[in-house]
Amino acid sequence: MSRFRFGAERLPAACARLREEVRAFLDETLADYPAQRRAYTWTGWDAAFTAKVAARGWIGMTWPRRYGGGERSALERYVVLEEMLAAGAPVAAHWIGDRQSGPLLLRYGTETQRAAILPRICRGEAFFCIGMSEPDSGSDLASIRTRAERTERGWRVTGTKVWTTGAQHCEYMIALVRTAPSAQRHAGLSQFLIPLASPGITVRPIRDLAGNEHFCEVVFDDAEIPADALVGSEGNGWAQVMAELAYERSGPERYLSCYPLLTQLVDARRADGDARARTAIGRQVAWLATLRSMSIAVAHLLDAGEHPALEAAVVKDVGAVFEQDLPGVAQSLVDLEPCTDPSGTPFAQVLGELMQNAPSFSLRGGTREILRGIIARGLGLR
Amino acid sequence: MNETRRLLDDTVTRLFAESLDAERLAAAERGVWFEALWNAVESTGLLRAHLDETAGGAGASWHEAFVIARACGRHAVPLPVVETMLAGYLAARAGFEVPPGPLGVAVVAADDAGAKASRLLHRVPWGRRVSHVVAAMPVAAGLHLALVPAAGAEVSRGHNVAREPRDTLALPANDVRWRATPLPADAVSLYGALLRSAQMAGALETILELSVGYANDRVQFGRPIGQFQAIQQELARLAGLVAAAGTAAECAARAASEARASAIGEVGATGDPAFEIACAKVVVGEAAEHGPRIAHQVHGAIGFTYEHRLHFFTRRLWAWRAEFGTPETWAERLGAVALAAGGPRLWPLVTAR
Numbered sequence: 001m002s003r004f005r006f007g008a009e010r011l012p013a014a015c016a017r018l019r020e021e022v023r024a025f026l027d028e029t030l031a032d033y034p035a036q037r038r039a040y041t042w043t044g045w046d047a048a049f050t051a052k053v054a055a056r057g058w059i060g061m062t063w064p065r066r067y068g069g070g071e072r073s074a075l076e077r078y079v080v081l082e083e084m085l086a087a088g089a090p091v092a093a094h095w096i097g098d099r100q101s102g103p104l105l106l107r108y109g110t111e112t113q114r115a116a117i118l119p120r121i122c123r124g125e126a127f128f129c130i131g132m133s134e135p136d137s138g139s140d141l142a143s144i145r146t147r148a149e150r151t152e153r154g155w156r157v158t159g160t161k162v163w164t165t166g167a168q169h170c171e172y173m174i175a176l177v178r179t180a181p182s183a184q185r186h187a188g189l190s191q192f193l194i195p196l197a198s199p200g201i202t203v204r205p206i207r208d209l210a211g212n213e214h215f216c217e218v219v220f221d222d223a224e225i226p227a228d229a230l231v232g233s234e235g236n237g238w239a240q241v242m243a244e245l246a247y248e249r250s251g252p253e254r255y256l257s258c259y260p261l262l263t264q265l266v267d268a269r270r271a272d273g274d275a276r277a278r279t280a281i282g283r284q285v286a287w288l289a290t291l292r293s294m295s296i297a298v299a300h301l302l303d304a305g306e307h308p309a310l311e312a313a314v315v316k317d318v319g320a321v322f323e324q325d326l327p328g329v330a331q332s333l334v335d336l337e338p339c340t341d342p343s344g345t346p347f348a349q350v351l352g353e354l355m356q357n358a359p360s361f362s363l364r365g366g367t368r369e370i371l372r373g374i375i376a377r378g379l380g381l382r
Numbered sequence: 383m384n385e386t387r388r389l390l391d392d393t394v395t396r397l398f399a400e401s402l403d404a405e406r407l408a409a410a411e412r413g414v415w416f417e418a419l420w421n422a423v424e425s426t427g428l429l430r431a432h433l434d435e436t437a438g439g440a441g442a443s444w445h446e447a448f449v450i451a452r453a454c455g456r457h458a459v460p461l462p463v464v465e466t467m468l469a470g471y472l473a474a475r476a477g478f479e480v481p482p483g484p485l486g487v488a489v490v491a492a493d494d495a496g497a498k499a500s501r502l503l504h505r506v507p508w509g510r511r512v513s514h515v516v517a518a519m520p521v522a523a524g525l526h527l528a529l530v531p532a533a534g535a536e537v538s539r540g541h542n543v544a545r546e547p548r549d550t551l552a553l554p555a556n557d558v559r560w561r562a563t564p565l566p567a568d569a570v571s572l573y574g575a576l577l578r579s580a581q582m583a584g585a586l587e588t589i590l591e592l593s594v595g596y597a598n599d600r601v602q603f604g605r606p607i608g609q610f611q612a613i614q615q616e617l618a619r620l621a622g623l624v625a626a627a628g629t630a631a632e633c634a635a636r637a638a639s640e641a642r643a644s645a646i647g648e649v650g651a652t653g654d655p656a657f658e659i660a661c662a663k664v665v666v667g668e669a670a671e672h673g674p675r676i677a678h679q680v681h682g683a684i685g686f687t688y689e690h691r692l693h694f695f696t697r698r699l700w701a702w703r704a705e706f707g708t709p710e711t712w713a714e715r716l717g718a719v720a721l722a723a724g725g726p727r728l729w730p731l732v733t734a735r
Contacts, residue, residue: 002587004625008445008632010735019733086729263725270721279710282717286664289657289732290630297629311625318622372618373611379594379621381608 003379004311006297015079022083025056030089035346038088038260039353042253043214045169046090047124053084054124059094060102067106068119074303078296082252088260092166092214097121099251100244101128101174105193108232108240113193117172131161131175131194131218132241139370142185142238146220147178148192154227155192157200157220165364167203167216170196176237189237192229199224210340210356242309248365250298250312255291255319257361258326261354262288264347265330277333284329287322291315310378317371320362327355386442387449390431394450397422398457404691410460411545415511420461420484429466430480437474444655448580448635452628455584458694460546462486462508464577469516471573476527476563483513486532488551489570492519501553503530509549510537519560520567526560542701544694572659574706576634579662582670582702583631585695586624589677592692593617596681613680620676623669634662637735657719658735660712667709670699 029052030038037044053059058080063069084091102121105113120126137144146159157177167173173194182188196203200223205213232240262284269277294315301308330351331338338344338352362368401419410416423429432447433439451464462484469485488503506515512532519526535551542548566572594617597608607613637658674696678685685692703709723731 002628003590003621004628006625006629006632008629008636010636082733259729263728265725266720266723266728267725270724275714278717278721279714280717281720282660282713282715283664283668283709285716285720285728285732286630286661286713287626289661289735290626290633290665292732293633293735294626294629314622314625317618318626321622369611369615372615375618375621376608376614379590379617381594381597381614381617382606 004314005301005306005308006294006311007300008293009297009300011075011079011296012073015076018076019079019083021056022058022080025052026083026087026089030087033088033090035088035260035264036340036349036353037090039350039357040090040092040212041085041088041257041260042091042095043165043212043357044088044090045092045166045214047093047127047169049090050093050124053091053094054122057122059098059124060118060122063102063106063118063122067114068122074299075296078252078299082256082292085252085256086259093127093169094121094124095253096130096166097126097128100130100248101172103247104174104191104231104240104244107243108191108236109193110228112228113231117193126172127166127170129164129167129170129173129196129216129218131164131173131177133161133163135160135162139367141176141241142189144176144178144189146175148190148225149179151224153224155225155229157192157194157223157225159220161218161220162206163215163364164218165215167196167218168205168213172196173218174231176241179234179237186238188235189241190234191231191237191240192225193231194223194225194229208360210353243307245309245312245366247302248312249316249371250295250302250308252292252295254316254365255288255295255322258323258354258358259288261326261330261350264350265326265333268334268336268347280329280333284322284326291319291322294318310375313366313371313374313378316365317368317375320368323361324358327351327358331355387446390446391449391453393426394428394453395456397426398453398459402457402459404689404694407458407460407691407694408688416461419459423461423463424482429463430470432467433470433474433480437470437480439470439474443639444576444635445632445639447577448632451577451580452584452587452631455581455586455698456588458585458588458698462512464581465507468570468573468577469514472516472518472527472563472565472569473529475565475569476529476561478527478529478561481514481529484508484511486512486515486551487518487570487574488515489518489520492521492526501556501558503535503551503553505540505548506551508547509535509551510539510547515551517558518570523562525563525565525567525569527563527565528558528560530558542705544698544701546698546701568656571706572656573638575663575712576631576638576655576659578702578706579627579631579634579659579666582666582699583624583628585699585702586627586666586669586673588695589673589692589699590617590620590624592695593620593677593680596685600682607680616676616680620673623673623676627666627669627673630658630662630665633735634658657716657731660716663707663712664709664716667703667712670703671709674699 057070061070061072148155148157179190180188200221202219204217340352430439431442435441466485469487470480486506488506515530517528534554538550540548637655641655
């Protein structure tokens with residue numbers, strides 16, 4: 001008996017033309033885009049690029065037409081995503097809205113929320129961040145203390161969210177907050193669609209170890225938000241968040257974060273006949289192709305309406321190991337000082353960026369330890 | 383998995399699960415041959431399912447062969463099922479009538495003239511039991527094959543670390559008649575690696591099942607050891623390896639099923655399964671290195687005894703990892719393809735799959 005539902009399905013043949021369209025678009029749009037910036041992959045923020053992607057109909061492409069979507073399949077969307085990531089395209093501005101916030105609103109949002117916001121995501125106008133972690137609540141998400149209380153006009157939110165990627169650029173946060181004290185940890189949580197321009201909200205970027213400002217601290221100091229900001233049912237936040245995570249954990253971003261480094265490495269060792277280099281690079285290619293097959297298998301399950309939370313956790317866990325190995329593999333094959341200043345070669349710069357970013361790969365979106373706990377439970381360990 | 387393959391999986395699983403326990407696997411290692419089980423496998427047509435109907439087969443694909451081979455690995459089937467499937471395929475492609483009974487495979491080096499080979503066939507799986515050996519001789523133009531009767535050959539017994547027979551056969555005379563084939567020179571390692579990867583994926587599933595079962599049963603410090611995070615984390619890692627191995631092996635089988643005959647043997651060519659088969663042997667081979675370590679660590683000392691059945695699977699994984707090309711050998715082939723393509727063409731190479 002197999003424990004998992006990973007099949008060997010291909011992407012449908014109909015995707016081939018779309019893939020060529022995306023490649024042509026990327027070749028043209030990113031012709032002069034520097035290698036070092038490609039290393040940011042899906043943390044690279046560029047609203048102008050997002051506008052161009054939107055104009056092609058590649059944001060919200062699976063959503064209903066009445067909300068501005070393209071009613072295309074999840075597998076077609078997969079093709080667009082993996083092509084963007086492999087090219088190191090700066091997709092961060094629309095990434096969260098397209099992957100997570102839009103689908104959440106489609107599933108749990110009110111008609112008013114959907115009609116007002118989804119078309120703006122599709123047009124590349126409304127950007128989203130996710131408010132889950134807090135200073136005292138990382139892996140233990142259910143322990144969050146940010147709370148929302150009903151007021152006469154809506155809700156009053158108090159607390160602090162942290163590690164919120166892109167909050168300084170975003171119009172909205174989808175936040176998980178406590179709406180009722182509860183002895184049961186997973187009860188009393190709700191999700192809100194919070195306009196970040198509301199009074200009482202302060203967004204402060206946090207500098208990461210590489211010197212970049214990708215994530216933020218967001219402080220809610222008696223922030224007043226409207227009554228219709230609630231997403232889904234009051235008290236159902238935990239279940240809603242868990243449903244989101246299957247989408248978050250199995251996509252191509254879980255094994256392609258270091259892809260620009262692999263292409264640099266292949267080019268650097270292209271001309272030589274060293275068996276050690278061939279073996280090490282071949283090993284990376286084998287894992288890349290296999291992770292892609294696993295990720296596509298999960299996309300097929302999602303497309304079929306299944307809930308592959310276990311398989312998604314496996315993809316992210318195995319994918320992070322692969323991504324984090326790459327900087328070390330590259331350094332073992334090329335005598336090169338990593339750097340990020342303009343004096344370095346593109347290879348040295350890509351290596352410099354990615355070796356510094358690599359620790360985050362097994363932290364963001366659920367730590368390695370939490371994922372392995374989920375997998376262990378899925379195996380029937382108790 | 384489609385419905386046909388699911389039914390096939392159920393059928394072979396039932397056949398093997400009912401016939402094989404630790405006692406019988408141990409008996410096989412002492413040299414006992416399970417004639418009744420062999421006859422059951424042969425009479426159900428499993429050995430020829432993947433052959434064309436003209437060759438006495440069912441016209442099924444490598445994907446069905448994968449399902450059978452994976453089941454053999456899951457149950458450590460101590461019979462040359464997979465080897466007979468491989469030999470039958472090679473023989474049929476060379477235009478030989480596929481003989482009944484267990485078949486072996488051997489690769490022999492050509493002599494300097496490129497025409498004759500030694501009369502020794504080395505490390506033939508179950509050489510002592512096979513009716514015929516498909517001998518394969520890579521030559522410049524491709525692969526020459528001969529269908530050699532085993533009767534009359536002098537057998538020197540040997541075995542791999544899983545105590546599966548790997549015998550050397552000395553043929554009575556050097557009168558082997560070779561035949562040119564449309565197969566690539568590496569067809570034996572190619573399809574051998576495909577089927578071994580499937581078996582290894584099955585054996586990896588079993589060591590995961592045994593480890594999870596043991597972790598839930600074994601009590602220390604007053605609770606099942608599976609409740610300890612240290613154990614859970616390791617078993618989750620094993621699960622990831624098992625999932626990757628299963629996916630890689632099945633993708634290789636799918637690719638082989640879909641391959642155009644003309645493209646076979648060119649690793650980078652579109653429609654050629656060598657890329658996926660190489661990926662499978664690399665990923666499955668790595669899983670076969672790290673997976674058994676975790677399984678044995680979780681099982682503790684009991685798993686290191688001959689009495690416990692874990693070793694029937696872990697020793698097979700260690701042995702099979704090196705057969706039909708080590709992960710390193712296959713990785714080097716893949717790396718050569720990637721380097722020849724170059725950075726910008728690497729992604730199109732991967733997504734052409």
